[in-house]
Amino acid sequence: MRRTLATGLAALVTATALAVTAAAPASAGPGRDRPVRTPSAAQVVAGMQPGWNLGNTLDAVGADETAWGNPRATRELFDAVEDAGFRSVRVPVTFGQRTGPAPDHTVDPALMDRVEEVVDLALDEDLVVLLDVHHDSWMWAHEMPTRHDEVVAQFRATWEQIAERFRDHPRTLLLESLNEPQFAGVDDAAGDVLLDELNRVFHEVVRGSGGGNADRVLVLPTLHTNAGQERLDALAGTIDALDDANLAATVHYYGYWPFSVNVAGGTRFDATALADMTGTFDRVRETFVDQGVPVVLGEYGLLGFDRHTGTIEQGEKLKFFEELGHQARAAGVTTMLWDNGQHLGRTSFAWSDPALFAQISSSWSGRSGVASTDQVFVEPGAATDQTITLQPNGRTFRDLRLDGRQLKKGRDYAINGTALTLHASLLDRLVGDGPTGTRAELFVRYGGGLPWRVEVVAATAPVLQAATGTTADFAVPTAFHGDRLATMEARYADGTNAGPHGWTSFKEYDVTFAPDEEAGRIVLRPAFFAEVTDGAQVTLTFHFWSGRTVTYEVTRTGTEVTGTP
Structure with a gap:
C-alpha cells in the first residue's frame, strides 16, 4: 500500500520546517516569511532506513534487464517493497554494455529511458532511490591503470548523461559513483588514489550540472566497498577534501568470509564471525558517523546466498541477521538488503524464507533472543537430556511452547541462567519410535522480539554406500536417517589437505560438495575433483549437525572415480 506524500522523506522535510518555525525569534510574527531548512545528508540517509536492492535486473549483463532471470521491474513490485516496510531502494545499473564508442560514449537512449522509468516507479511509491553505476566497475573502469585517460573520459561522459537526465528529479533520489570499485594490476594503496580521482570527477560532474544536483546527496564508495581501516581512511580523505555537506559514504558487508560461504569449518556464527562484524561497524561509526558523515551499507547479506x-x-x-540489524542501528548506519531475486518474489511478491525476512525486519526496530542452536537431534528409544544455551540479547526468558501451549517447567524442561535443558522424558515423548526427521517444533519465547524456534529431529547414524562415477558426475549414496550434513573434510593418506582451498581440510559447501537428502546422496562437484591428485586416495570426513562423523574413501583415476565407505 502506498504511503501518502506527507510521509517518508516528505514528512521529514515538513518536520524540519516546523522545527525551524518553532525556533524562529518572536519578532517573526504572522505573515513574515520563515526559513525552510533542507534536510541534511544525515537526515536524508536516516530516512532511507531500511533499504532494499533491485539486484540482477538493470545491472544484468546481457540483452536487457531480464538477462539474469528476473522479470522487468513493475510498479507492483515497488508497492510490495514498500508494503514490506522498506523506505528506500537501490537501483544498480550497468551502463557500459550499452554505451557507444569514444569520444561521446553515448548511452543507449532506450536504456536511459528505462532507468528513468524504474526510478520514477520507485519514487512514486514514496521510496527514496539510490542509483548507482554498477558492473561497469569490472567491465571497463578497472582498466584505469593501463587506460587512464580513456577510462576517465568514459566515466565522465557516463555521469554527464546521468546527471543531465536526473538534474530535475527530487532530492529523494541519491546518486552513487561506482559499485565495488576495483583496479587491475595495482595494489590497494594505488587503487585508493585512482578511486579518489574518479570520485572527484563524479562530484565535479554532478554538482556542475546544476538543478537539483546542486545539493543532491552523493554517495561515495571505498575501494572494493571494503570496510578495512585503510580503505575507510582513504575515502575520509576524499570527503574531507571535497568539503561538501551533502556527501555520504558507502561500504558493503557480507560477513566473515569462511562463515559467509561455509568453508574452513565456518558453519557457525561464532565469536570470530561476531568479532568481524563488530569491528566493521565500529570502524565505520568512528571514521564517518561520529564525524558527521552518514553511511549507507549499500549491500549486505551472505555470499553463499549467491x-x-x-x-x-x-x-x-x-x-x-539479528546481530547485523542491532549493530547497524547502534552505529547509525542505513542498511540496504541485497536481493538478486532469491528473497522477494518479483511476481509473487512473497518471501522465499518468511522466517529469515521476519528476523531481518524485526531487527530494524529491536532485538530478539536467540540460542546456541535451532535443532536438537534425538535417537529414537535413546533420548537423553539435552541442553542449549540461550542468548537473550537483553530479553528475559518467558516460557517454552509446543503447538501454542506452554510446556511445564520442571517436568518438561529446566532453566538455569542461560542453560535451557530439555528433559529426556519430553524428547522421548516427542520422538517416540516413529520415523526419522523433524518430529516437533519448540518455541523459546522471550519478553519481546521474535520467539526462537527449535526443531526436535529424530535421527540415527547416516549410512554411506560404495559408488562409481566420473569427475563430472559422482555422488555418494547416503541414507541420512534424519541427520543433516554440516561440512566435509578431505585429506590425502599422508594427512595433507585435498581439493580446493588447500590451506584447510574443510571444503566449501555447495561448491565442492552438496547434500541431496531427497535423492539420498551427497554430490561431489567437478570443482572438487579438479584439484584432487590423479591416482591418490582421499579420505572424506562428513560432519553432521548431530555431532556424528562418517568417513568415506574416494579415488580419482583420470576421469573415473570410485568410492567406498
Missing part, C-alpha cells in the same frame, strides 16, 4: 540460501544453516543465518 548460490542458494541453504548454504548456511537456518539458525546460524538468523543469528547473523
